[in-house]
Amino acid sequence: MTMWIVILGIVLALAVASIIYLISRFKKFYIVERLAGDRKALRWLIACVPMLGFVVYGIFDLVNSIMAMLHLAIFWLIFDIVAAVVRRVKKNKAAGLEGAGEAEKASAEKSAGKKASAGKTAESEAAEGAAKRQGKVYWLGVAVILTTFIYLAAGWFFAHHVYETNYELHTEKNLGTDKLRVALIADSHIGALFDGDGFAEHIETIQKAEPDVLLITGDYVDDSTKREDMVKSCAALGRLKTTYGVYYSCGNHDKGYYRGRDFSYEELKAELEKNGVTVLEDETVLLNDSFYIVGRQDKSEKDRASAGELTSGLDKSKYIIMMDHQPNDYDAEAAAEADLVLSGHTHGGQMLPMGFFGEKIFRANDRTYGKEVRGNTTFIVTSGIADWAIRFKTGTIAEYVVIDIYGK
Numbered sequence: 001m002t003m004w005i006v007i008l009g010i011v012l013a014l015a016v017a018s019i020i021y022l023i024s025r026f027k028k029f030y031i032v033e034r035l036a037g038d039r040k041a042l043r044w045l046i047a048c049v050p051m052l053g054f055v056v057y058g059i060f061d062l063v064n065s066i067m068a069m070l071h072l073a074i075f076w077l078i079f080d081i082v083a084a085v086v087r088r089v090k091k092n093k094a095a096g097l098e099g100a101g102e103a104e105k106a107s108a109e110k111s112a113g114k115k116a117s118a119g120k121t122a123e124s125e126a127a128e129g130a131a132k133r134q135g136k137v138y139w140l141g142v143a144v145i146l147t148t149f150i151y152l153a154a155g156w157f158f159a160h161h162v163y164e165t166n167y168e169l170h171t172e173k174n175l176g177t178d179k180l181r182v183a184l185i186a187d188s189h190i191g192a193l194f195d196g197d198g199f200a201e202h203i204e205t206i207q208k209a210e211p212d213v214l215l216i217t218g219d220y221v222d223d224s225t226k227r228e229d230m231v232k233s234c235a236a237l238g239r240l241k242t243t244y245g246v247y248y249s250c251g252n253h254d255k256g257y258y259r260g261r262d263f264s265y266e267e268l269k270a271e272l273e274k275n276g277v278t279v280l281e282d283e284t285v286l287l288n289d290s291f292y293i294v295g296r297q298d299k300s301e302k303d304r305a306s307a308g309e310l311t312s313g314l315d316k317s318k319y320i321i322m323m324d325h326q327p328n329d330y331d332a333e334a335a336a337e338a339d340l341v342l343s344g345h346t347h348g349g350q351m352l353p354m355g356f357f358g359e360k361i362f363r364a365n366d367r368t369y370g371k372e373v374r375g376n377t378t379f380i381v382t383s384g385i386a387d388w389a390i391r392f393k394t395g396t397i398a399e400y401v402v403i404d405i406y407g408k
Contacts, residue, residue: 015066018073023047025076029138063389067351072148079144155351155392160193162202162385164209165399167371168406169378171339173319175407176290182321183211183242184401186218186344187384188233189253191225193398194386196232202385202400203236209402212243213287216277217344218251218298218325220268222388227263231271238275244287246277249295251325251345253388280323282310290407291319294338299326307336319407327381330366334377340405341379348383348396369396 026032026047036043058065183206190199206214214237221230237246255265269279278285280295282305287293292314297304307329311320320338327343348369365381366372372379380403383396 011066011070014070014073018069019051021073022069022076023051025080025141025144026050029141030136061391064391067390067392068148068152071152072144075148075151076141076144079140079147083140151394152392155394158397159387159391159393160398162205162398162400164205165382165397165401167380167401167403169340169403170406171319172408173317173339174290175319175405176288177212178407180291180319180405180407181210181212182342182403182405183209183214184342184380184382184403185214185216185385186251186325186342186382187347187386187388188216188220189222189225189384189386189388190220190229190233192222192386192388193391195226196229196236199229199233200236200239203240206400207240211402213293214240214242214246215293215321215323215342216246216248217323217342217382218249219253219344219384219388220248220251221261222253223256223258223261225261225263227261227267230263230268234268234271234275234277237272237277247285247293247295247323248272248277248279249323249325250279250281250298250301252298252300254298284310284314286318291321294320294322296322296324299324299328307333307338311336311338319405326365327367327379328365330372330374330377330379333379334374338377340403341377343379343381344384346381346383347387347390348381348393350387350390350396351392352395 023044024047026049027043032043032046036046054065054069057068185202185206188199188202190196194202220233240246250265254268272279280293282295282297284292284294294310294314296307296310307322307324310322314320316337320340322333322336322338322341324333324341324343326345327341330341333341346365346368367379367381369381369383380401382401383393383399385398385400387393387398
């Protein structure tokens with residue numbers, strides 16, 4: 001919770017700074033100067049007009065309006081820094097090419113120019129500057145806006161288009177079959193990017209992969225999920241045909257933070273079980289007398305069992321698949337001799353460089369995305385099939401995962 005308070009404070013501070021900075025940049029467009037003339041107050045006022053776009057967007061979607069504004073400000077700052085460096089390099093290069101005599105001549109001409117212009121009034125200088133800038137396009141600003149638009153458009157696309165990501169694993173253990181195909185989904189946050197019908201379409205796509213088992217590692221629903229969509233999505237899981245069934249473990253959003261939705265967590269569990277989904281809350285099942293599915297409670301549950309407690313009574317000669325929504329207990333899970341640990345939660349870092357901060361600076365997760373091996377344990381983190389509040393993905397994709405495990 002402390003981490004989220006810190007992040008919220010940083011975001012709000014950056015948002016305020018971005019507003020001021022962007023207004024100062026919009027002032028540089030010639031049309032603003034043309035409309036305001038030499039009236040500075042009016043120039044600032046006109047430069048505020050483009051910010052109304054973020055305000056209108058924020059009425060419908062505050063989080064993503066702030067995200068878009070922050071990205072525009074960040075790109076603009078980067079472009080400004082690069083432009084300043086380029087100008088400095090060019091200036092130094094030009095100065096280095098001038099000879100001593102040329103430097104003296106330039107100095108004399110500059111001095112003469114100053115004397116000639118001594119009689120000029122401030123108004124005439126301003127008029128002359130405006131005349132020079134008349135019709136001049138602020139190309140840096142145009143480039144920044146286009147770059148930001150393209151970047152966020154790509155992020156929108158990758159958040160709203162779900163891909164299949166494949167992994168191939170091998171084990172010396174007997175799986176009871178030559179190949180076990182595991183499908184994994186997490187972070188559907190139903191109602192955020194798609195409703196119950198949209199989720200059903202994704203399940204139909206997963207069906208084409210012909211999985212032996214489907215595992216859902218948390219954040220299946222969200223605070224904003226409607227009961228109707230929850231019911232439809234559970235029914236879709238009931239129609240999925242697999243060899244060993246569908247298994248679910250809880251995420252930090254599934255129980256709801258604000259208790260504002262029209263169904264409870266107990267009703268969600270009941271609907272899942274009604275449709276043949278096995279809910280695992282610090283519980284284990286043995287399938288085909290060959291491999292285990294272990295479902296952990298979310299880290300947010302203070303009384304959840306440890307990884308070691310969950311595997312202590314298991315036959316370690318059999319393959320152990322552990323579901324843990326948040327990927328931040330790797331050492332304990334490796335020590336518990338799990339063969340495969342599956343997680344979500346991180347959204348693959350969502351947007352650059354958030355994954356880096358979460359993993360390297362705040363140490364919130366052991367891994368943000370992808371596969372990692374520690375000892376005899378393989379860890380896989382999915383970026384999720386959807387998102388929570390942010391509707392952009394950059395540096396990652398929306399996905400469901402198909403894992404082929406080849407046994408002895």
